[in-house]
Amino acid sequence: MTKILMVCLGNICRSPLAHGILESKLPSDKFEIDSAGTGDYHIGKLPDHRSIATAKANGIDISSQRCRQFQQSDFDVYDIIYVMDHSNYDNVVTLARDADDVSKVKLILEDVASADSLEVPDPYWGGAEDFNKVYALLDYACDKIAVKLTQ
Template sequence: MIKVLFVCTGNICRSPTADGVFRKIVDEAGLSDLISVDSCGLSAYHVGELPDPRSSEMAKSRGYDLSDIRSRKIKPSDYVQFDYILAMDDGHLRDMRRQAPSANQAKIELFLDYHPDMVGQSVPDPYYGGTNGFVHVFDMIEQTSNNLLIHIRQKHAL
């Protein structure tokens, strides 16, 4: 089982969106028995909460369901258990690299490094923005998720 973890600040906007999008893409590819998907936040501000209603509405409008996702904080064991630990922005990347054991550093990457035109960039936090911010973030996440699945399929011969 290949395990993929998406990480943002509070696990209510960016990472649950990536979780829901990637999970559906994996399921539609018939790979749910080979790839597991989860998300979490670096903070415990929203533990147990549903994704932001704006994220959920945007997801629903595009055929994704985030209703089974609940916010959780990253755990030390996540650095060991997951094969791909994908930070939504460079601040998350730095924080996770400081927290993770040295043996697990290579698993921690920037999510947009899988986007064809946005390597090294951060997914902007739409929390304080309007609807257009959620649309823009969703577009980025969809394209990047498709490319991530292509990468995983090639690397793991799926």
């Protein structure tokens, strides 16, 4: 089974969406998806209500997810670690023990040729429109990832 971890700062906006979106696109008997944050601000809490609403509007339920902080031991558990931006990348790679750990970490938009930027913007300080844009960006990226992983 391939295990994939989605990581953002607080694990309440972007990574829960990415977690739910990719999970909806891959067979659960072959892939396990989870999410975490680099910060410890929201441990044990639900994703942001706007992320839950945005996912629900797109037919995905992320309301059972709980926020957790990325741990060095995640390198032992996950095969691929997708981060949302360069800051997340730096924070995760700082905990890496060796080149093998580092090789697991990728920007989620790395393989999306049409992306204007390699960073998924944080919608936390924005409104519903910002969450919808992030959803669309992650949905497109997860389509590409799902195709790549299932070929």
